[in-house]
Amino acid sequence: MKNLFLLGVLCLLTAALYAQSPTGSPARFTLQGRVVDTASAPLPASTVMLLNPKDSSLVNFGRSSENGAFSFKNLKSGTYLLKISFVGFLPYNQVIKPTGEAIIDLGALKLKPITKELFEVVVKTAKAPLTIRGDTIEYNASSFKVPPGSTVEDLLRKLPGVQVDQDGNIRAQGQEVKKVTVDGKSFFGNDPKLATKNLQAEAISKVQVYNDKTEQAKLTGVEDGKKEKTVNLELKEEFKKGGFGKVTASAGPASNGLPTRAEVKGNYNKFDSKQQFSVIGLGNNTNQQGLSFNDYQDFRGSNSFNWNDNADFGFSSGGRFIYFGGDDDESLGIPVDGRAGRGFSNNAAGGANYNYDTKKTKLSTSYYYSQTRLQLEAERNRRNFLETGSFRTQENSNQINFNGNHRVSLRFEKQLDSLNTLVFINNSRLNNGNSSLFTLQNLFRGVTPVGAPASEVLSTRNTTNNFSDSRQFGSANSLIYRLKFKKKGRSFAASASYQINTNDASLALNARNEFFQANSVNDQLRIIRQDQGTNTLRNEYKASLLYVEPFAKKFFWESFYNFSLRYDEVDRDVYNIGDASRIRNDSLSRYYKNNYLFNRLGSSVRYSFKGLNLSAGLAGQQFTIDGRYAPDQTSSAFNRIDRTFTTVVPNVSLNYDMKNNKYLYGGYDVNVRVPSSRDLQPIINNSNPLFINEGNPNLLPQSEHNLNTGFSYFNPGSFTNFFANIYGTYYVNQIVYSQFVDPQTLITRTRPENLTGGRNIGSYASFGFPLKKTKATLNLNTQLNFGRNLTNINNVLNQTNNQNYNIGARLDLTPTEWFTFYGNANIGRTNTRYSINSGQDQKIVNNNFSGDMNIKLPHDVYVNTSLNYRVYTNERFGFDQRIPIWNASVYHILGKAKKAEIRLSSVDLLNRNVNVSQYAGQNYVQDERVRTLARYFLLSFTYNMRGVQAKMRREGFY
Structure with missing residues (x-):
């Protein structure tokens, strides 16, 4: 049970966070009401939110029931902004002040439908932190505060219903996120981490989480029932019309008998609605091998990947259903490794990427060079089991790669007309x-004399020098x-x-x-x-x-x-x-x-x-x-x-x-x-x-x-x-x-x-x-x-x-x-x-x-x-x-x-x-x-x- 100690401590930390007064305390109250239209018909599944009126931060949220009813229980005494939204209706806003009563019943709250006349109205109330439409949840990024310089990954950690682990893997609504798109385009490939590790959080206007169709279903027009949990990032207008990037230089003293540690990396992107040009470079001796996830997403552009590029057509449920095993050479793609590697490595990389994207023509091309010098000092112990016993291999190796x-x-896509496309x-x-x-291997044979404890004797030794x-x-x-x-x-x-x-x-x-x-x-x-x-x-x-x-x-x-x-x-x-x-x-x-x-x-x-x-x-x-x-x-x-x-x-x-x-x-x-x-x-x-x-x-x-x-x-x-x-x-x-x-x-x-x-x-x-x-x-x-x-x-x-x-x-x-x-x-x-x-x-x-x-x-x-x-x-x-x-x-x-x-x-x-x-x-x-x-x-x-x-x-x- 000692392994559960840390988990117990983490759970206890929450007690101080959400410990609440007894329900009957006068410092708490319940807020309830019903959402209806102008004809008093209920509006089920309306998005109901309580906001802090000072900064519009989200305090609580929910959805109305089948009869339009909603309820927030055990609220702290204070002033709130109630915001209700429903597709096709103007948002409803009301300031809620405590009355000293245990229950505040707002009764029927009427939402007005959006008409041509109302399109001229300017709504100046606070933006909704989130909106729920069916299986789509849209978050207003500005309502979730993160420190300056934070990444999209930091922003996602703040969003209700979204989790990001230490390796950058994303789960939303309990399911693994398969794709991340930017402004609805497949910017950064199949690995969602490529788009979240270093794209700046301040560049994001909205985050949408929804179930997308597979590319096979989009191609054929046949709904196959398969869903891919997708996150779409909407950029702010100023980031669509200019350049952004960053440069980092780091240095540290020698330690543990090792030389001075240093890192330098930088990237710059400049793009508009049709073109993007990106350059990137890095060098370090801190084991950041290859191109990190952080830099990769800045380097690639809107046409770099397309999930329908698999040329091996088959059952729409996926897969080629035939594999050639064990002969694969190194991947033709750019190596991506965002975590520090093992051993000791010196790394350098650099490249350039250009994209051109219009409705009918899409071009993406890039050049990238990377090099790594890696030293591995390893100790291995392996015990092999035979029918009548076992033997142990003790190995020490030193390898320099x-x-x-x-x-x-290069990827070129041409839409010949509304029906024909070439890629x-x-x-x-x-x-x-x-x-x-260099490898030194000692093989020990197990020996167990009658009446004596098990022991080992050296049987074989191997010394190898390979180049x-x-x-x-x-x-x-x-x-x-x-x-x-x-x-x-x-x-x-x-x-x-x-x-x-x-x-x-x-x-x-x-x-x-x-x-x-x-x-x-x-x-x-x-x-x-x-x-x-x-x-x-x-x-x-x-x-x-x-x-x-x-x-x-x-x-x-x-x-x-x-x-x-x-x-x-x-x-x-x-x-x-x-x-x-x-x-x-x-x-x-x-x-x-x-x-x-x-x-x-x-x-x-x-x-x-x-x-x-x-x-x-x-x-x-x-x-x-x-x-x-x-x-x-x-x-x-x-x-x-x-x-x-x-x-x-x-x-x-x-x-x-x-x-x-x-x-x-x-x-x-x-x-x-x-x-x-x-x-x-x-x-x-x-x-x-x-x-x-x-x-x-x-x-x-x-x-x-x-x-x-x-x-x-x-x-x-x-x-x-x-x-x-x-x-x-x-x-x-x-x-x-x-x-x-x-x-x-x-x-x-x-x-x-x-x-x-x-x-x-x-x-x-x-x-x-x-x-x-x-x-x-x-x-x-x-x-x-x-x-x-x-x-x-x-x-x-x-x-x-x-x-x-x-x-x-x-x-x-x-x-x-x-x-x-x-x-x-x-x-x-x-x-x-x-x-x-x-x-x-x-x-x-x-x-x-x-x-x-x-x-x-x-x-x-x-x-x-x-x-x-x-x-x-x-x-x-x-x-x-x-x-x-x-x-x-x-x-x-x-x-x-x-x-x-x-x-x-x-x-x-x-x-x-x-x-x-x-x-x-x-x-x-x-x-x-x-x-x-x-x-x-x-x-x-x-x-x-x-x-x-x-x-x-x-x-x-x-």
Whole structure:
């Protein structure tokens, strides 16, 4: 129960916040009334708010009932502004003053409909902090105060019904936010964090939260019932007509034997209604690797992403339903990493972006370069379980990596007319990198003499010095054509894509193995000196067709076709290096060419009426591989791989949008994962001489049968939300990596195989409610997951069962403008059982407790402090790691215009930072500690460039 201590403390903090006098106290009263129109007919679901008349801040809110009634109970004695709004009616405003009575009944309050004559009336009353229209909630950003220089993320934390965790993930109305748009446009891609981390809060006029249609539904015009929780940010006019950005420079003294810490970064955006130009740059040695979320959102523009750019059309419930596993090169997109990385890194990046956006033409193009030098010093302990015992690997490594990347992207969209649209997309990357790695591994064999306690003896030692470098090029190009017919719901789409990837890599391997227990070992295993070179070329051509036809008013027929042709060519040469010779190793060298052909044809029928969407369909897909391999391309005899796989893929989905913000969904589908080229080829990889892996040309595609169902509910009057789902996956021909451990040397060899019977079942539930509206919110969640993984260990089938239990709570306190507190508690347990050796069953604990507090002091001085306490334990193996990370900063806003900030920051005040992880795998448990940048201090100066001031005369409604 001690793990619940912090959660208890957080909950107790709320007592002081919303402790109230007894209901019968004369200092409290109840306000009630009824909302009606001019004919005295009730107006149900009207938005009813109580505001502070001094600054229009929100005190309480709700919605009227079916008969128009509303009630606010237990109000403090004082003056309030009552504001009522309903679509199509003028807002109603009334000042409420206490009368000394326990109940103030306002009776029927009549709202006037908006007529042509009333359009001339200027409404000068306070703006409504929020408005509720069906499932859409609109917040007036100016009603929720945040410190100058705050981000959109800080603003979202203030909004009732919205939560933002420490990593920037957003939940609204109990559901994960899938998209963030700006002025209704898809500015910053699928990751909402890209748009919230650094866009200035002062640039936002309104925040709208609603359920958006999927891009598939928008394209076809067919309602599929699926909803994507979306946040739209409306910019103020002055930020639409000028430039804005910021520049930050930071420096701190040397500490912990490490050099001076420094950061510099800046970005600038200038755009109007049609064009945007952005530049960005950064450099640091504070582990901010790649481009941070903060800078990324400023860098990208309104046309950078479009969620309908997926050229692999299929069932409207999503997914390609076929995956090539394990061969993916580095992403062609810009790397985004907003959190401090592990180890020690020096980073630099810069780029430029240009967008052009009109109704018929949209162009986005960018160039970006980034480089990172990363040093990792790691200590790992891994225990592998065998049928008759176990062995432990103790590893210490030091690795230095360098990566430099040039990236170019272009997206062009042309609306040919009202029915025809053409899109072209290109993403290209040129990469060069190198790595040096020193590793010392000691393998201990367990020994248990009769009558004596268990002990270990050193069995094998490995010392490895590797140096590698690589040069990669990749380019992906897609052309998409869309046609909407005049008949509503009828549509057609076609796409063609080409992708090329090349990789020229080399590895210098220098390893020494010492076998203390083995009687006879091949001398070639004792000292390994090799030069390994690998040249890879991959080309892929794809095409897709989609047609949607409405029939019988409520039914739609959807059909699609997918084609893919992929060519892989790999030339791998391995040479053994002697004192005076360089001899080719034919057993490790390999040349192979694979041709992949994929065809899929599918069709489904959808029923859509009054919120109910039901779809059922089938697709037949065929995958063919034609490959050949040999030790060298000049070989006279090649081995061949000639395989054809045919699969029928079903798809069923149910989406029911019920009344009163209730939503029910469910579905069943099958995904197919094709073996990677690396897994199919019998190539031996000995870059880690004690853990050798080899491909398997007899692999079959893996099938995943997925079943899921869920329910969500949101009450816009009380802001109570509930969400729950259940999901399960069953694997057929699952690709797993079986192991064979040499009993003499303890060298482990892995090989992919197909096994059927693995499964994964889980559920997630969350419940959130306000303890006091606008002041305190509590969210509770729980997650369960039960997995069964199969693998062969020394030709004996091992079944690993994992039971994961997680419970969490989040408390948001925003009682005043000058104080906020956000607390989290997450408790995780994993129980792991091994059929091959039940004596090694174990329990793993991963707990995380955190709090973040912000305080505003006089004279524009602000204090921020956060504490993150992580607990990792595994009693069976004596692992107990407790890491408190305390960060704090104090900053002052400078100048009348409040454009500048000076900040003193301290990171890891307790000097306890270390990157720790623990994991239980199919037949092993591993913990890892990585030495990471710890306590340091920074003094920084930031200058914010604001939008051009635009004094505009406004008339009409406020």
